[in-house]
Structure formats: C-alpha cells, structure tokens
Amino acid sequence: MVLIDSPSHNAYFNIASEEYLLHRFPTEDLFLLYINAPSIIVGKFQNTLAEINLDYVREKEIKVVRRMSGGGTVYHDLGNLNFSFHTLLGQNDFGDFSFFTQPVLNMLNQLGVPAVLEGRNDLLVKGKKFSGNAKLARHGKMIQHGTILLDSEMEVLGEALKVNPLKFIDKAIKSTRSRVTNLINYLPKQTTTANLKQLLTEEIMKNNPEAKRYELTEEDLQGIQNLMNEKYKTWEWNYGFSPNYNFQKAIKVPAGFIEMHLEVVQGIIEKAKIFGDFFASKPIEDLEEMLIGSKHDISDLRALFTTIDLTAFFGKVTPEEIFDAFK
Numbered sequence: 001m002v003l004i005d006s007p008s009h010n011a012y013f014n015i016a017s018e019e020y021l022l023h024r025f026p027t028e029d030l031f032l033l034y035i036n037a038p039s040i041i042v043g044k045f046q047n048t049l050a051e052i053n054l055d056y057v058r059e060k061e062i063k064v065v066r067r068m069s070g071g072g073t074v075y076h077d078l079g080n081l082n083f084s085f086h087t088l089l090g091q092n093d094f095g096d097f098s099f100f101t102q103p104v105l106n107m108l109n110q111l112g113v114p115a116v117l118e119g120r121n122d123l124l125v126k127g128k129k130f131s132g133n134a135k136l137a138r139h140g141k142m143i144q145h146g147t148i149l150l151d152s153e154m155e156v157l158g159e160a161l162k163v164n165p166l167k168f169i170d171k172a173i174k175s176t177r178s179r180v181t182n183l184i185n186y187l188p189k190q191t192t193t194a195n196l197k198q199l200l201t202e203e204i205m206k207n208n209p210e211a212k213r214y215e216l217t218e219e220d221l222q223g224i225q226n227l228m229n230e231k232y233k234t235w236e237w238n239y240g241f242s243p244n245y246n247f248q249k250a251i252k253v254p255a256g257f258i259e260m261h262l263e264v265v266q267g268i269i270e271k272a273k274i275f276g277d278f279f280a281s282k283p284i285e286d287l288e289e290m291l292i293g294s295k296h297d298i299s300d301l302r303a304l305f306t307t308i309d310l311t312a313f314f315g316k317v318t319p320e321e322i323f324d325a326f327k
C-alpha cells in the first residue's frame, strides 16, 4: 500500500489528484490524506447551483468543486481532514462502507470517542454526523473516501449549504442534510488535524505493515495540475455538468415584480420566459431571446447585461436587482 499526504490545501488540486492517482497507481492499493482550504465539494450527479448558497460562496471566495464520486455536497476547510482509499476492485466493494470506515472508528474509539457508522455512509457521534463518505468504481479500482470534521467553522458550513430548494426542478441527486458536529467537542482541545493524520496512518499501518510513504514527484504535481486545469477548475465540469433543470424565481423590484423561468441544459440557458407587471418600451420577448445560449452564471450574465439597456425592458431597475432573479 502506498501512503500519500497531499502537500496542497487547494481543493481543485486535491480533487484532481484523486483521479490522477487512479491512473498513476493502477495496480496498487493507496491511502491518501488531504485537507482543503474553504471549499464545497459537490457529488458527481448533483445540480451545483441547487446545492450552494451562491451569494455567500462568492462573497467568502469558497471554491466549488465537483468530485468523481456520487452522493451529496459537503463543506471543507482547514479543520476538516479527508481520507481516501484506492483499492483494487474486489471483495468489500459493493456493500456498506464499514470496511473502509473501520480504521477511523478504531482510531476514535481508542481515544474514547463513541463514534459509530450509521446508515450507509455517515459516521456519527452522539447522533451527530462528523464524517460523510462516498465511493466509486473506475478502471478496475475502487475509491472510497470520507471527511472528518475535527474543528471546522460550523457557521460557515451551515450558511454555505443553505439553499432554497423551490427554485430548481430537476432529477439531480439531492444532499441529505444532517445535524453535524466537530470531533474537537469530544477530544482534548489541543488535538489537531496533524494529530489525526498521524493516528489514522498508524491505524492503517497496523493492517498494512508493508505500507510505504510516497511523495508526489514533479511529474505527479504537473500531471495533477494539468488535470486540474483541463477539468476540475472549469465551469463546464463544476457547473455545466449538472443535470438539466428548470429554474424559477420571483423577485420584487421598485417597478413591480419579475418572475423568471429558465430551461437550462448543460448549464446553458435554452429557453427563458419572463413574467411581470412592469411597463417598458421594448417587448420582453426580445430579452428572452437574448438570454438564449448564455451560461446560467452570474459573471456571464453580468457581461451580457453591460451590452443591454435593461430599463428599456423593466423600467427603473439596476442590473443588480435583475441578477437577483437569476440566482
């Protein structure tokens, strides 16, 4: 078994490294640890915009990254440790998560924390979740990875994942929102993610005495960076890959109300219908037409709106007021 401790806190990098390492070590078991700076990690089959509090995420500069595995959306920051097993496809793969979460439970139970596996993929302590897990099979290998909340900003976690589910109609996988807790509430206050890394690695080595540490080489770093630039940093993967959806939102503006209806395919607006009680000089159908082909993305709409006189459609409004109808 190969043991890797990521040298980076960049969520794009670490999520890309999971895919890179599948190809780099096609025939070996591997155990990877990483910690991301504030970020939201979305499941492969989810509608990103439906899972995040966009205004808050933009304001706090929280990275949003889609991962290769299915399941729901989680928040990461420097107080959250991620562990990932890459094993050869075989036994233990299609049942529950217990085989791979057992080392985490062993480590915590030895520290006196009454942590348990609950349902299929959550680790809980006293009824609250501190670890979410997901898995996937690819190229003859299995990835099973999970989070460990040690000392994360719970307020930020709550705000960043706070959404209005009524805006989106889609067939995407929805997250299962839970009550969460930090393990620091059950461990000595000075416990750090570095301590957890160390203890978890020791636990893994008990069962895999032949395990060897591996440091990513220049070539690995370059390979991961390439994959990150081609895929994991792109709007097309993080947003455009979302299942098709219909979006609806009504807002009040000084001139009256605006109700936005969008049909979005691979992140692109394919159809727009705008209702309202506004009086203006140009027919709203012209604006609906102009929206077609644009990304359902605030930066792109902002650029588009610099070329359009919105008051001709809505009377007295600012672009900011109109953006609100799109998010």
Ligand SMILES: Nc1ncnc2c1ncn2[C@@H]1O[C@H](COP(=O)(O)OC(=O)CCCC[C@@H]2CCSS2)[C@@H](O)[C@H]1O
Residues within 6 Å of the ligand: 041, 067, 071, 072, 073, 074, 075, 076, 080, 082, 083, 121, 129, 130, 131, 132, 133, 134, 145, 146, 147, 148, 149, 157, 161, 174, 175, 176, 177, 178, 179, 180
């Ligand atoms: N960091 C973290 N750890 C545990 N639980 C979390 C976390 N962030 C949010 N949540 C809670 O889980 C639900 C979503 O639960 P849900 O079950 O829908 O999704 C998951 O658990 C997915 C886990 C993916 C793990 C990967 C491992 C490496 S990269 S990400 C969310 O609404 C919150 O209530």
